[in-house]
Amino acid sequence: MNGQYNQDIHMAVQTSALLLDHDAETRALIGESLEKLGWQTAATDSGLKAFDLLDKGNVDILIADLEAPGPDGMELVRRALSDHPGLDAVLIVTAATAARATEAERLGVAEYLVRPFDAAAVKRVLARLAERHPASEAKPAPSPEVERALRTMVGESRPMQMIREAVLKAAAKRMPVLVLGESGTGKELVAHAIHECSPWRGEPFTVVDCASLSPTLIESELFGHAKWAFTGANQARVGLLVSAGQGTVFFDEVGELPNEHQARLLRALQEHEVRPLGSNEAVPMEARVIAATNVDVKEATRNGKFRQDLYYRLKVFTIHMPPLRERKNDILALVHHFLARYGAAEGIADFSPEFMNLLMQYDWPGNVRELENAVQSAVAQCSSGSKLDVKHLPSTLVYRSQRSSGLRDTARLQAVERKAIVEALEMTGGDRLRAAKMLGIGKTTIYRKLKEYHLEDEGLN
Ligand SMILES: Nc1ncnc2c1ncn2[C@@H]1O[C@H](COP(=O)(O)OP(=O)(O)O)[C@@H](O)[C@H]1O
Ligand SMILES: [Mg+2]
Structure with missing residues (x-):
């Protein structure tokens, strides 16, 4: 294995620090020093919140107040050090609580800050940690x-x-x-x-x-x-x-x-x-x-x-x-990515603004895979060298999307709706409940619509 290379990867990653302290001034004092080092910092006064952040994130450095209310700092440190290999912990103590230092040492706490401390003390402790956790500014380009x-x-x-x-x-x-x-x-x-x-x-x-x-x-x-x-x-x-x-x-x-x-x-x-x-x-x-x-x-x-x-x-x-609906601003880049993959041979590289609007309104229950399929099938519907348009998209998708954007009861929606229902029934072999699910509507709604559009017998074998 190539040691140099391994280090590159480590250095390409931003170090992140988690800070737990009940006192806002202390948080500001330490937080400022952390950020000066280029470390991404999350600070909180709640032990529970700190546990949550620890479970979620990839924390490299934990600074915790031993006397934090709720699950105390020591508990947090114990969990952090056992669950996160490579993490360094700093414990904030007072002269009175310093007695628990041996317990902390057994757990593998790297450093202490004894209250009251000033900016210089924080700087000294962090400088020692910085040797082990290079700042992100130093990152070389990845291979x-x-x-x-x-x-x-x-x-x-x-x-x-x-x-x-x-x-x-x-x-x-x-x-x-x-x-x-x-x-x-x-x-x-x-x-x-x-x-x-x-x-x-x-x-x-x-x-x-x-x-x-x-x-x-x-x-x-x-x-x-x-x-x-x-x-x-x-x-x-x-x-x-x-x-x-x-x-x-x-x-x-x-x-x-x-x-x-x-x-x-x-x-x-x-x-x-x-x-x-x-x-x-x-x-x-x-x-x-x-x-x-x-x-x-x-x-x-x-x-x-x-x-x-x-x-x-x-x-x-x-x-x-995260689901695609929670990062919709990725949709544009993804569409270009999939167009390059599926549209290139057909000379299809572009789409109408309405096409993109519709994709942005849709909730994407099948996430990126569904988007990939939608682009691929739109390319198949579109003639060579043309732009992708709404009419090339599966009608179930168009229908769901227009419903959620509040476009109701217009003649256009009705046409889309009828087509979508017919298609959904075809795809499910006439299974009304599965079709309703595909369309994102309820059971009573689909029965009402089947009646409205005289589709009661549609898709039944
Ligand atoms: N961020 C992304 N960029 C490019 N393609 C993606 C992205 N996320 C998913 N895909 C593509 O979407 C499809 C589904 O992804 P996949 O990893 O199989 O999802 P999962 O395993 O979560 O079901 C694959 O073809 C994958 O390449
Ligand atoms: Mg999978």
């Missing part, structure tokens, strides 16, 4: 490979920028990563980008679609089996956790993995080895695991669908993919 991998994730919205930073941070390390988000938001794309940004990009990137694995084959597929482990196993087999070498194994829809295999995966992650079926000998596992799910994991751990212990192990580094 061409990293640039290319980052460019596969299109979009300049604030969430996308943060996702790129998280991808870089994850790439430099080997720890497991959990990617959360609705279907079509780009979870697999991000997993692949992490792999491609990492020094291990030459090793395999293996996708395991947990929802479609056959339950009888999962075990030997993932962990391998010994010769004669079961009837017909006339050869030993290496599971893909091992055959991925130092590469990445991407577990898509990890919550669909049967409970016992979730437990085995957890063990593999903790012990860095797997035990093939029918074998007494453990085999070392070096691959990095990235897992994704589109379900609400916290809920899934409560109802037992997702093992809590595996969740805790994976969530140390979590990347949240």
Whole structure:
């Protein structure tokens, strides 16, 4: 592995600091010093909020007041240091509470600030941390490979920028990563980008679609089996956790993995080895695991669908993919990106303003995947060399979009509406409820509309 390269990645990432203190003046004093160092800073006076920020973000430096109300600073530090490898903690104490310093030292606290302190004291402590956490101004340009991998994730919205930073941070390390988000938001794309940004990009990137694995084959597929482990196993087999070498194994829809295999995966992650079926000998596992799910994991751990212990192990580094409707200013760039991919051969490179307006009004329940499909199918409807227009879009999409923009009861909406309903019924084989869902309307509404447009028999076989 190339050490220099690894450092590049680390330095390309902005250091982020989390500050917990009850006193506004102290927050201002420390916050100012942090920002001078070029560190991205979040400050709060609430222990609960700090826990929340810690769970969400990728915090490098934590500065916490031992006497913060609510869950105290020590608790926060304990959690931070156990869950976030590489994090540095600074504890703010008074002469009276300094007695707990030994406890803090056992936890691995790097530095203290003893009240009362001044700007110079803060500066001294932060200077020591800065040696380990280079400021973002110092960042050199990423290597061409990293640039290319980052460019596969299109979009300049604030969430996308943060996702790129998280991808870089994850790439430099080997720890497991959990990617959360609705279907079509780009979870697999991000997993692949992490792999491609990492020094291990030459090793395999293996996708395991947990929802479609056959339950009888999962075990030997993932962990391998010994010769004669079961009837017909006339050869030993290496599971893909091992055959991925130092590469990445991407577990898509990890919550669909049967409970016992979730437990085995957890063990593999903790012990860095797997035990093939029918074998007494453990085999070392070096691959990095990235897992994704589109379900609400916290809920899934409560109802037992997702093992809590595996969740805790994976969530140390979590990347949240926001739905497309929450970053609509990425739509334009994405349309250009997909047009370059699907329209180039047909000489289709442009679209009407109405086309874009409509895409901006739509809520994109299928996220980027749905946008990609919409552009691709519009290109197929459009004649070579022309501009994409509203008439090239699927009518279910046009209908949903115009409804949500409040365009109601006009002759145009009625025409669109009728066409959309017919299309939805065709696509669902006459299933009224599924059609209603596709159109984003209720059950009673679709029955009313079927009557209104004399479509009661439409799509029925
Ligand atoms: N930010 C993005 N830039 C470019 N393409 C994207 C982006 N997000 C998603 N896509 C594309 O959308 C499709 C769905 O993405 P995928 O990663 O499979 O989503 P998920 O795994 O969350 O269901 C893929 O073709 C992917 O390349
Ligand atoms: Mg997927």
